Amino acid sequence: MGNSGKLAPETLNAQALRQIDAQTGGLTPGIFPSTTYVRDRDYELINPDHSYGRDENPGFVVAEKVLAELEAGAAGLLFSSGMSAAMAIVQTLKPGDRIVAPKIMYWGLRKWLVVFCEQWGLELDLFDPSEPDALVRTVEQGETRLVWMESPCNPTWDVIDISAAADVARGVGATLVVDSTIPTPVLTQPIRHGADLVVHSATKYLNGHCDVVAGAVVTAREDELWERISRVRLQGGAVLGSFEAWLLQRGLRTLFLRVRKASESALAIARRFDGHPALKTVLYPGLPSHPGHEIAKRQMDGGFGGMLSLRVKGGAERALEIVKRCQVFTRATSLGGVESLIEHRYSIEGAGSPIPADLIRLSIGIESVDDLISDLELALA
Numbered sequence: 001m002g003n004s005g006k007l008a009p010e011t012l013n014a015q016a017l018r019q020i021d022a023q024t025g026g027l028t029p030g031i032f033p034s035t036t037y038v039r040d041r042d043y044e045l046i047n048p049d050h051s052y053g054r055d056e057n058p059g060f061v062v063a064e065k066v067l068a069e070l071e072a073g074a075a076g077l078l079f080s081s082g083m084s085a086a087m088a089i090v091q092t093l094k095p096g097d098r099i100v101a102p103k104i105m106y107w108g109l110r111k112w113l114v115v116f117c118e119q120w121g122l123e124l125d126l127f128d129p130s131e132p133d134a135l136v137r138t139v140e141q142g143e144t145r146l147v148w149m150e151s152p153c154n155p156t157w158d159v160i161d162i163s164a165a166a167d168v169a170r171g172v173g174a175t176l177v178v179d180s181t182i183p184t185p186v187l188t189q190p191i192r193h194g195a196d197l198v199v200h201s202a203t204k205y206l207n208g209h210c211d212v213v214a215g216a217v218v219t220a221r222e223d224e225l226w227e228r229i230s231r232v233r234l235q236g237g238a239v240l241g242s243f244e245a246w247l248l249q250r251g252l253r254t255l256f257l258r259v260r261k262a263s264e265s266a267l268a269i270a271r272r273f274d275g276h277p278a279l280k281t282v283l284y285p286g287l288p289s290h291p292g293h294e295i296a297k298r299q300m301d302g303g304f305g306g307m308l309s310l311r312v313k314g315g316a317e318r319a320l321e322i323v324k325r326c327q328v329f330t331r332a333t334s335l336g337g338v339e340s341l342i343e344h345r346y347s348i349e350g351a352g353s354p355i356p357a358d359l360i361r362l363s364i365g366i367e368s369v370d371d372l373i374s375d376l377e378l379a380l381a
């Protein structure tokens with residue numbers, strides 16, 4: 001990428017690596033809806049890189065190159081959702097292979113893993129991410145093919161040490177996958193800490209505007225595993241539409257501004273409500289009282305993220321009451337958009353959920369932090 005090594009990531013990202021549209025000179029890329037590519041009179045492809053549109057679209061490449069650069073990886077691929085990105089990795093495994101993953105993680109993926117592993121003869125062992133040695137102990141209990149992790153873990157924000165996880169995974173020849181949807185490459189670059197693959201729900205911060213469902217995988221190396229993941233996408237066709245790919249590359253350009261603002265506001269909110277009489281605790285890795293704070297300080301650069309949770313006194317009923325009283329926060333699931341969202345996860349996940357019933361999850365957007373604080377103050381009063 002020319003002199004990209006000398007430029008700061010936010011510069012590279014704002015300019016999308018200066019990927020000027022070669023055909024028109026357009027500063028921004030075009031949208032490429034074509035599903036097929038033409039051959040000339042000698043029956044040669046006019047452009048040898050493109051023949052059929054299931055997974056070939058010049059519109060994907062813009063964001064893929066930027067993401068690979070931001071994650072310090074060798075290559076990236078976009079997928080039709082965060083779930084399909086994750087599934088593409090799991091689908092490279094063989095019956096009998098063992099996955100180690102945290103108990104507290106994106107619930108949709110955990111739910112799918114439990115059923116899929118059972119049906120396809122994969123072994124799945126879940127560890128408690130709030131216990132410092134649980135990952136290492138679980139990996140050492142048997143032959144491990146894949147170690148899956150998030151950090152911070154949604155929605156308790158337990159922090160897992162990526163470098164330590166990478167050491168143990170490397171030691172047993174397992175692949176370390178980090179779902180880095182929450183910190184984004186602005187705050188954490190898992191590959192620099194030893195991860196093999198980074199997964200994103202690009203639906204969240206990467207796109208940032210709650211108007212595209214998308215996913216991405218970035219690899220540390222273009223190896224045989226990467227070949228297999230690429231083939232899953234090619235053959236399964238879990239790709240974005242051309243317009244969604246265009247929206248994603250557009251939203252991505254403001255990632256640094258959005259994530260930094262959300263992190264700053266989340267820290268201010270966590271500090272403001274830490275010790276509030278209506279709350280049992282504020283869960284945020286930026287608070288020194290958070291058990292993961294020291295690891296987060298080492299692993300996260302420039303902030304602790306835009307996500308935090310409040311555990312309220314009075315249980316599920318009281319938590320729901322508070323959520324219902326908010327007027328600036330919007331009641332909706334998902335996260336990572338420019339508007340702040342509030343959610344009672346237990347109501348969504350239901351009985352059997354490992355999420356405490358008194359927990360309220362906040363996704364902080366880019367509004368005035370004073371407005372957000374006043375809204376919560378009124379709701380908690």
Ligand SMILES: *Cc1c(COP(=O)(O)O)cnc(C)c1O
Pocket residue numbers: 081082083084106108109150154179181182200201202203204213214215
């Ligand atoms: C939303 C989310 C996913 C799933 O992504 P989709 O784009 O909704 O398929 C995976 N991991 C995390 C951490 C998420 O927040």
